[in-house]
Amino acid sequence: MGLIYGYDIYVRPRKVAGVLVRLAELAPPARTVPPLEITLPGSDRVVLPFTSNFASDPVDCSASSTLELDMSLMFDADEALREYARTGGPGQDAAGRIPIGYVYATIRFASLLHPGYASVECWAATSAMSRLFARSAGIRKAFTDLTADSGGVCCLFDTGDGAPEQVCWLNGEPTRETVPGPRFPDQGALVATWPDPGEQTSALPLRGPGTA
Template sequence: MGLDYSYEVFLPARGVAGALAGLPALAPPRRDVPPLAVTLPGRGRVDLPYTSWFKSDPVDCSAGGDLRLDLSVLCGPDPAVDAYAAESHLEPVGPGRFDIGYVYLTVRFAPALHPRHASLQFTAATSRMSRLFEESAGIREAFTGFTAAVGGVCCLLDTESETSRVRWLDGGPADETVPGPRFPGYRELVAAWPG
C-alpha cells in the first residue's frame, strides 16, 4: 500500500455549504460530468461539478455521515511542483497553474472529537503526490488559502506519522506539530479553535 498523505481543513459546521461552493477556486469544475446533487445535514442542497466515487448519482447526507468527492487540485509552481509536473508530463492549465491530478475529498459533517466543526480532508491519490503534499510550498499555499477563504479555523498536513503539521491556525499560517510543545494532543488543538 502506498502513502496517503492529506490536508485536512476544519471549519465551523455551519460553513460547509459555503466551503463546498468555494471548491472551484481550489479544484476546477469537471465539465465532462453532470452536476452532482448533494443533500446536506439540515436538508440544504448543493449541486457540485464533481463526482462521488466516480459517479454522478445524487448523494443524501441529510442524516450525517461522510461525503466523498473526486476532484483535481490546482496549485502554483515551485521547485517541487515543477519536478512533479516534469515527471508526470503535466502542462500548465493557466499562467503559472498546474492541475496535479485526482485528489479524494472526504467531508465529515460533525466528527466526534469536534462536533461543532466539520472537516474537509483532501487525500493524495498516489505516493508521489503524497510526497508532493509534504514538499511543495505551492500546495501548502493552495490549501491554506482555501482554509482562509472558507473561514477555516485550522489546516493540518497528515503524513501518516505520529505527528501532524499545523499549517493554518488563529487566522494565519502556522508551522507547529500535534502533538508538540503548544498542543500535547488533538483535544488541546481543538480547544484552541474559536466557536
Template sequence: MGLTYGYDIHLRPRNVTRALTALAALAPPSRDVPPLALTLPGGDRLALPFTSGFESGPVDCSAGGTLDLDTTILFAVDDVVRAYARRCGHEPEADGRVAIGYVYLTVRFESPLHPDYASMEFWAATSAMSRMFARSAAVREVFTGLTAAAGAACCLFDTGDGGTQQVRWLNGEPTDEPVPGPRFPDLRALVDTWPDPGR
C-alpha cells in the same frame, strides 16, 4: 503500502457549504464532468464539478454522515509542483496553474476531533503526490487559502501514520507548529484553542 499524506481542515458545520463552493472554484475549467448534485445537512444544495465514487449521480447528505469526493484541483507552479507535473505528464492550464487529481476528499459532518465541528480530509492518491503535498509551498497555500476562505478554525498536515502532524493554519493565522510539540502536546490541547462552534 504507499504514502498517504493529506491536509485536514476543521470548520463549523454551517461553513461546509462555503468551503465546498470555494473548492469548486479551484476545479479546472477544462475538466469535462457532469455536475454532481449534492444536498447537505440543513438543506443547502450545490452542483459540484467533481465525482463521488467516480460517479456523477445525485448525493444526499441531508442526514449527515460522510461525503466522499474525487477532486481535481488547480495548483500554482513552484519547483516541486513543476517536477511532479512533468513526471506525470500534466500540462499547465491557460492561467499557468496545473490541474492535479485525483485528490480524494472525505467530508465528515462530525469531526473526529470535536463533535460540534465538521472536517474536510484531503488525501493524496499516490506516494509521489504525497511527497509533493509535503514539500510544495504552493500546495500548502491552496489548502491554507481554502481554510481561510471557509472561515475554518484549523488546517493540519497529516502523514496518516499516527505520527507528528503540522498545524498549518489556526484561528485566522498561518502557522507551522507540530503536534505533539511544545505548544500542543496532543490534539486535545490544539482543539481547546478552537472557537466555540456555536458563535
C-alpha cells in the same frame, strides 16, 4: 500500503458549503464530468464539478455522517509541482497552474477531533502525490488560503503515518506549529484552543469576500 498525506480543514458545520464551493473554484475550467448535486445536512445544496465514488448521481447527505468526493484541482506552479508534471503529470496551463488528480476528499459533518466542527479531509491518491503534498509550498498555500477564506478554525497537514501533524492555520492566523510539539503536546491541547462552535460572534477574520 503507500503514503497517504492530506490537508484536513476544520469548520463550523454551516460553513461546509462554502468550503466545497471554494474547492470547486480550484477545479480545471474544462469540466469533463457531469455536474454533481449535493444536498447537505440542513438542506444547503451545492453543485460541484467532481464525482462522488466516481459517480455523478445526486447525493443526499441530509441523513449521512460523511461525503466522499473525487477531485481534480489546479494549483499555482512551484518547483515541486513542475517536477511532478515533468515526471508524467499534466503540464502547466496558460495561467501558470498545474492540475493534480485524483485528490480525494472525505467530509465528516461531525469531525473526529471535535463533533461540533465538521472536517474536510483532502488526501493524495498515490505515494508520489503524497510526497508532492509534503514538498509543494503552492499546495500548502492553496489549502491554507481555502481554510482562511471559508472561515475555518484550523488546517492540518497529516501524514497519517504517526509523524507529527503540521498546523498550517489556527484561529485566524497562519502558523507552523506541530502536534505533538512544544505548544500542543497532543490533539486535545490543539482542539482546546478552538472557539465554541456554537458562538455567533465573528470569531475569525476572513480573507475572502462572500463568506457568511
